[in-house]
Amino acid sequence: MTVTTPATDAALAKRINEAWEYRAELGDCDWTSLRGDIAAAIAGIEDGRLRVAEPSSDGWKVNEWLKKAVLLYFRVTDTEVMDGQPAPFWDKVPARFAGFDADAFKAVGARVVPGAIVRRGAHIGRDVVLMPSFVNIGAFVGEGTMVDTW
Structure with a gap:
């Protein structure tokens, strides 16, 4: 990078x-x-x-x-198949947290519940809580924000 x-x-x-x-x-x-x-x-x-x-x-x-x-x-x-839940995606932008382990999530400092989809290129601040939602590339989710529902 x-x-x-x-x-x-x-x-x-x-x-x-x-x-x-x-x-x-x-x-x-x-x-x-x-x-x-x-x-x-x-x-x-x-x-x-x-x-x-x-x-x-x-x-x-x-x-x-x-x-x-x-x-x-x-x-x-290019558009490509990407792993995801509940099914794979056919997209150009990978998931922001693809390949993350516990340490990577701790480094971001956000809580991400099932159903929260965040694309790479979105900023997620510390102490953010992501409930089931969609955060697109280019978005800025500031520190301490809760993003809820669709």
Whole structure:
């Protein structure tokens, strides 16, 4: 995983915006080189350092380049069979907690009950309780939040 800093976030945003602008013209080799940038943006969202929408003194600020990164993720990712309960999934975005063991769940610091579905690229804060629900890629679930029902 690539770790970015505010200085590199600007460069990452520039590359994502350029990829978005020229997305119809990009070939397979171009997408291959952009996958790392898209993955870095998604990782930043997941770890909570980057947010698609964030509060500001003027209300909510939308970081359009991160919305574009999420949409580009769908473009560069193939659909595949993914293990899940109660049945397998046919999707492009893996489950956020796929392959987790007790230590990994403890590190996240959230309680996840059966029926809670979280896609990779969603931030789950500490002390979150996820009841049966769906949390999509790009979402930010803040510390101490309970997400309940559908």
